[in-house]
Amino acid sequence: MERSVSKGSYITSSIKYALLEIIAAILVIMWLVPLYAMILGGLKSNLEAASTPILLPPSKPSLDAYAFAWFGYATIPGLEPTLLRYLLVAIPSVLLSVVIGTMTAYFFFVLSEKHGIISNGLFSIMALATFLPIETVTFPLIELETSLNVYNTYIGLIFAMLIFYVPTSALLMSIFLPVVPKYLIESARMDGAGDWTILWRVVFPLIFPGFLSTLIFVFLQIWNEFFIPLILTNTPNMLMLPVAARFYTAAYALIYNRSFAAGVISSLIPLIIFIFLGRYFIRGLAALGGGAKGV
């Protein structure tokens, strides 16, 4: 009797597992199909890309479209310099955002111990910036950057990114912070540590998985940012990848194979990050559920 019960539950759990696997597989395929079509499309000739079904492999694969999108042709800018340029903006932006965001989150965490209402109030106001549509501050932002003499510069772009992504980082890090046990912070305080030391020596190692997750998340956000580089740059030597990639989709008639190739190139970095760092992203999220043992 007992055996059959356990056997029954074994079968149901297997079915459940199989169903979940199938659902996961379907989701993965759904997400991969556009990427597959995009990579294939870039390997086709323009005529073939425009006339054959998108999932059909090319009859004569060629890298012409990729070469065109990467190096450019005559007056049409290639994506290579814009990609490197945008890395120069994105990397400092993401590092500064998340480091400052972590410090901000810790500040409000400590403030909430004694002044809960003030801390929550200020934090809510700041967190609003996360949900602020960038379009609403176009003019003030351009005016501010011009008056600071940083319009159309790397510094200007990074500064604008920080305005929007420090709050995002702080909001995300404030989710990871409460996972650190209070007694560790108190113990460090009694050992004579100041808040700076407590944050970087005691708290930070414990929330490092969360820090990495936030880093990856914010990087992807910045990489997909279109409006900020669009409005804050105005010369070809400051043309950024997100803006340049759009040139291939509309600016010069619609050349299908090249716009596919441009799409692949502009998603290269996020793809690499997700393939190599994806597990850290998951680990950070898992740390939230598991009481965060850290490290």
Added chain:
Amino acid sequence: MTTIRVENLSKIFKKGKTEVKAVDNVSITIDSGMAFGVLGPSGHGKTTFLRLIAGLEEPTSGYIYFDNEAVSSPRRVMMSPEKRGIAMVFQNWALYPNMTVFDNIAFPLKLAKVPKDKIENKVKEVSEELGLSDALNRYPKELSGGQMQRTAIARALVKDPKVLLLDEPFSNLDAQIRESARALVRKIQRERKLTTLIVSHDPADIFAIANKAGVIVNGKFAQIGTPTEIYEYPATDLIARLTGEINLIQAKIIENNAIIANLKVPLNNMELKGQSNIVIGLRPDDLTLSDTLLDKYIDMGIVKVKLVSYGAGIFKIVVSPITDENIDIIVDAEEPLETGIETHLLAKPNKVKIFDLNGSNLITSKTQIIK
């Protein structure tokens, strides 16, 4: 090394509209070099009291003095925790998981900017004293419970504190090593003459370490005295239960005897202020079972053995008066008895505790009672 004086100390927590008096108008002096134990049920203000002394909480009202210098005043921590010369061992030890044992112990010294070679000597010295020399390069997660606790103590001692605060330091240890851990803490406290405050719900911790103890009930010290005084002359039935196992049984007074079914305890003309119903308190180790009368014991009457169990080196025998099976009395014994047999229950007459029906001890004139 430091005398701690507390005056009219209160701490009120507000949860929505309800106020919780965690510490209620406490005044007490803990002399320099004394080990003071705080015993009490959970949620009655023990830990809050300790955290107030540490400076981790600010008082709602009242003052705390370290050697006549005010360190906390109403709504203000005048001297921050790290400046008070205190070291604290937390219930779960609060070791930094990302640092080795060495770095954990060295952490307070590094922060105090002590030169590197001095740090190394100091850590070596303390870790030798606590038997941690072999574990210095390990991380906390690779340690046994006892080693973790000794690391926490080492980290506390390395600062040469004047005051040592212990918050339930043994409750996360296995029973087998708890005894040696207590002995170690006691030895360190006595050798260094550290003013020590130990908070625990386990009377064994207090008895092992403290030379004076207080029982906190509802945020107030219900009784202060030496641990033995509190054990032998508990002011109330609640304190009697907190300080150790005890049988509390209702009895009627008839002709100067307390009567429990067929059992009888002579009261030898004790002044009982006209009570006719009382509660008799009998600790299991003050009772024994025997067919013959033993020296220093009195015979209470015949009982029947109901249940025998074994734990921590002694047998616990549950007996009932033969005329009332609903009354259970626990007796400590070195040897088991068979269930169902009848024998005599003997008690040490000078150890019998007598409470009125409200729980106040009627024979505690010897001890200092703060109510």
